[in-house]
Amino acid sequence: MIPAGVVTGGRVTHETxxxxxxxxxxxxxxRIAVADLLSVPSVEEAYVLSTCxxxxxxxxxxxxxxxxxxxxxxxxxxxxxxxxxxxxxxxLRHLLSVAAGLESVVLGExxxxxxxxxxxxxxRSAGGIGEMLEAAVTKAIxxxxxxxxxxEINDGVVSLGSAATRLASETVSLEGATSLVVGAGEMGRLAxxxxxxxxxxxxxxxxxxxxxxxxxxxxxDVEASGVPLEALDTVARKSDVVVTATGSEEPILGPQQFxxxxxxxxxxxxxxxxxxGQPRDVVPAADSLSTVTVYDMDDLETVTxxxxxxxxxxxxxxxxxxxxEFELLCEQYKRARADEVIAAMYxxxxxxxxxxxxxxxxxxxxxxxxxxQRQVIEAMADALVNQLLAPPTRSLREAAAEDDWSTINTAxxxxxxxxxxxxxxxxxxxxxxxxxATGTQLEATDDD
Numbered sequence: 225m226i227p228a229g230v231v232t233g234g235r236v237t238h239e240t241x242x243x244x245x246x247x248x249x250x251x252x253x254x255r256i257a258v259a260d261l262l263s264v265p266s267v268e269e270a271y272v273l274s275t276c277x278x279x280x281x282x283x284x285x286x287x288x289x290x291x292x293x294x295x296x297x298x299x300x301x302x303x304x305x306x307x308x309x310x311x312x313x314x315x316l317r318h319l320l321s322v323a324a325g326l327e328s329v330v331l332g333e334x335x336x337x338x339x340x341x342x343x344x345x346x347x348r349s350a351g352g353i354g355e356m357l358e359a360a361v362t363k364a365i366x367x368x369x370x371x372x373x374x375x376e377i378n379d380g381v382v383s384l385g386s387a388a389t390r391l392a393s394e395t396v397s398l399e400g401a402t403s404l405v406v407g408a409g410e411m412g413r414l415a416x417x418x419x420x421x422x423x424x425x426x427x428x429x430x431x432x433x434x435x436x437x438x439x440x441x442x443x444x445d446v447e448a449s450g451v452p453l454e455a456l457d458t459v460a461r462k463s464d465v466v467v468t469a470t471g472s473e474e475p476i477l478g479p480q481q482f483x484x485x486x487x488x489x490x491x492x493x494x495x496x497x498x499x500x501g502q503p504r505d506v507v508p509a510a511d512s513l514s515t516v517t518v519y520d521m522d523d524l525e526t527v528t529x530x531x532x533x534x535x536x537x538x539x540x541x542x543x544x545x546x547x548x549e550f551e552l553l554c555e556q557y558k559r560a561r562a563d564e565v566i567a568a569m570y571x572x573x574x575x576x577x578x579x580x581x582x583x584x585x586x587x588x589x590x591x592x593x594x595x596x597q598r599q600v601i602e603a604m605a606d607a608l609v610n611q612l613l614a615p616p617t618r619s620l621r622e623a624a625a626e627d628d629w630s631t632i633n634t635a636x637x638x639x640x641x642x643x644x645x646x647x648x649x650x651x652x653x654x655x656x657x658x659x660x661a662t663g664t665q666l667e668a669t670d671d672d
Contacts, residue, residue: 229269229284229354230288230291231282231315232291232294232309233280233282233295233316234282234299235281235308236306236308237279238329238521238522239327240307243502243521243522244504246278246279247502247504248302249279249301250279250503253346254347255350257274258270258272258346259350261352264283264290264297265290267284269284269352269356270284270357271344271353271360271361272347274343275336276521278327282319282357288311295309317550319364320367321546322340323337323340323368324364324545325368325371325372325378325542326546329387329524329525330527330528330531331377331528332539333383333384335384337372341365344362347361355560359557359560363556366549367545367549370549371545374545375545377539377541379534379535383411383418384521384524385411385415385416385467386415387524388415389419392465393422395494396464396494398423398465399423400424401464402424402425402428403419403428403465403466404427404459404465404466404467405427405466405469406467406476407468407470407501408429408437408439409469409471412429412431412469413440415498416440424465426447426448427447427449428450428451429450429451430453430455430459432452432453434450437451453476456476457481464494466495467497468497468505469505471501471502477510479510496519498519499518499520506520555625558624558627562621562624562625565620566620566621569616569617570613573612577605577606577609581605585598
């Protein structure tokens with residue numbers, strides 16, 4: 225069957241909304257979010273990418289109106305100003321750009337490519353990946369891999385964890401500092417490694433599962449230890465630098481973990497906290513303490529802008545790479561659609577050929593044919609079909625390459641792919657082909 229869907233994408237990111245906006249639309253899980261989108265009538269495929277600085281959803285629906293309605297509901301918890309909804313071409317190209325790291329807070333960061341892969345697996349397990357998104361997401365992963373192996377887009381600061389370390393170093397000296405990382409997941413691991421490389425004297429990893437924290441501590445080339453979250457009241461107060469990166473639904477640190485009796489002591493030291501949690505790990509009120517400076521995702525712009533300037537040349541290389549790969553993806557879709565129309569046409573013609581051959585041979589029942597003679601007759605019938613269908617085959621492929629779907633519809637009418645009689649249609653009806661022509665011609669009005 226010819227793919228008859230249109231891709232529509234929507235997103236709330238660090239560029240369009242606040243930390244709280246992203247938190248408001250963050251799903252319970254990517255898999256559940258995909259299942260929810262698939263429950264919308266006429267939504268055929270779905271893919272959801274949820275990270276600490278973006279929530280993106282892509283759907284394949286019968287037309288763009290259906291896709292936009294599904295995404296409006298998905299992003300309903302935030303104001304429209306924080307949401308970007310894009311049509312077919314724009315959505316596809318943006319997905320390639322995301323995987324290449326061009327849309328990240330830290331330009332070219334490596335973490336996003338793994339997140340795109342994980343989201344792909346989650347969508348597959350939820351039944352959300354069909355022909356269109358299979359091609360799109362695997363192409364995005366391919367582009368992301370090329371960008372990192374063929375350009376210098378990921379030189380230097382390559383993660384939010386290392387960006388957090390850089391930001392903290394602008395407030396306090398990291399050399400000889402006591403540091404605390406809350407969360408032993410991928411983001412916490414990156415932050416811990418970055419802090420260890422910055423010559424801190426002691427690194428504490430706090431995590432809900434203490435064994436995970438201890439395991440991460442053993443990997444670091446610095447004096448490090450793992451503690452449970454229950455120890456935060458003690459370890460947070462004595463840490464010069466705190467980086468949080470958990471998936472907690474509620475803040476886990478507040479003013480009470482940092483507050484000191486300033487009247488009773490004269491050696492209160494300055495602390496810096498970088499909150500990478502999504503939603504927030506740190507109550508904003510902690511920033512009101514005189515000795516505590518709290519940074520969140522929005523504050524990383526100073527570091528990321530510097531990185532962006534350093535990688536400008538590499539980014540231009542990646543943009544050109546994306547342009548080329550996007551064109552290849554478009555051609556892939558076009559070839560698939562044209563080839564399926566052609567296959568349907570040949571299947572219909574072959575069925576008619578076989579029926580007429582059997583009729584003719586049955587009328588010559590009294591004649592004696594050798595196997596060789598029968599093969600000659602069948603070969604002649606095959607040759608007639610191939611010669612008759614060769615010109616329209618070329619026309620269909622040329623029309624698809626030029627987005628000329630009216631020619632494809634005309635060819636379908638002339639060769640009547642529904643002429644199979646009582647056996648039913650072999651190819652899509654004219655109404656569905658027309659829908660495909662107007663809906664999935666790669667949205668000529670749009671032009672990742």
